[in-house]
Amino acid sequence: MHPLVSIIIPTYNRAHLIGETLDSVLEQTYTNWECIVVDDGSADDTETVVIDYVKRDSRFQFHKRLEKYQSGGNGARNYGFDVSKGEYVNWFDSDDLMLPDAIQSKLDAFEENIDFVIGNSLNFDEEGVISRPYELDYTIPISAESFINQTIGWITNDVLVKREVVQIRFNEQLKSGQEYNFFSRLLFITNRGKYLKKDVSKRRIHKGSIQVKLSSSKQKTLQLLANEIFLWNDIKEKANRNIKSRILKRIIRFSSETTATFSLPNYLVSIERTLFFSFRWNVFICFNFWMLSNLITGKGYFFIKKAYKILN
CATH class of the missing domain: 3.90.550.10 (Spore Coat Polysaccharide Biosynthesis Protein SpsA; Chain A)
Structure with a gap:
């Protein structure tokens, strides 16, 4: 054959x-x-x-x-x-x-x-x-x-x-x-x-690779965030709790380094629903406090750090 x-x-x-x-x-x-x-x-x-x-x-x-x-x-x-x-x-x-x-x-x-x-x-x-x-x-x-x-x-x-x-x-x-x-x-x-x-x-x-073109820290973070959000949307119905936790931790981490997440309301709703129904309520609260604090003051790393720690 x-x-x-x-x-x-x-x-x-x-x-x-x-x-x-x-x-x-x-x-x-x-x-x-x-x-x-x-x-x-x-x-x-x-x-x-x-x-x-x-x-x-x-x-x-x-x-x-x-x-x-x-x-x-x-x-x-x-x-x-x-x-x-x-x-x-x-x-x-x-x-x-x-x-x-x-x-x-x-x-x-x-x-x-x-x-x-x-x-x-x-x-x-x-x-x-x-x-x-x-x-x-x-x-x-x-x-x-x-x-x-x-x-x-x-x-x-x-x-x-x-x-x-x-x-x-x-x-x-x-x-x-x-x-x-x-x-x-x-x-x-x-x-x-x-x-x-x-x-x-x-x-x-x-020198012409996409990886080299993504030279700035912000560009790279935006791309990493997009990759995690797309994957989240693709597999959230199939993934076990450990996989969900891993992806959410990355989304939270990359979100803390850029405000790009705020321009993706459909994904935000999906992420928040999972945080509320699948994980501890305090992760959900920390994530929302971070978003609110970041929008108002441009800060809020304390809440991100807390949420990230709870997901460990």
Whole structure:
């Protein structure tokens, strides 16, 4: 059996790098794959570069993101998934590199009761390998709680997943943090994953990354707050008390560093209802005293600290 593997690559203005990525796909020892490149509105020669690969090898496809999908990498990822046909799916970034046996190694690791396999990555820059995105502790069980608690983690590139269990979409409103959101939700569908104790990809670190653009402390805090609020909205009906507590603690902490929460009344209502019905009433009171104090005086850290402590 040689199942079809869909490699889905969103791209934007990567004409100078995507050729290296596609070459690394061509070098795969496993050959039954389709590589779907979805362009998110590039203004450079990305299309020309990719079309050259399409002409040379019919396993490559080039698509332009349709307007019904929101602009950004997540809209492109969702569109790529919708047009893909593989029994297994591997999303990948257009500036990173697959090691030659990446797909074969992950496929070989599947067993009857496994829904996804997680490999390892190496970070690299112009000077060579510099670090790892994550240092995996293989003794910690794969679960939504462990992932949300950030005691385990991985990057999208390194996951090969059975198509049949992908019952969710990438959140197209998120501009970063999509891995945290997507895999947190996937783990509520299945935690039947397996670690492949092997490097399967190289992730490029460069100055144009979203992480570098989020340079200011306030920008980063706003993004972290948005990520937690979106995740809260996605999983609040499924999560146990420990997971809810963890997410609420982060929302409270990030809220204390910015007033952005006040512009999200629908989420505030949801958060407050949970604080009132699922946790101690004094957490609810502390959170409200903080909001009131912050609006009037710009202060109120005492109440945030108190609420955070109670949730511990």
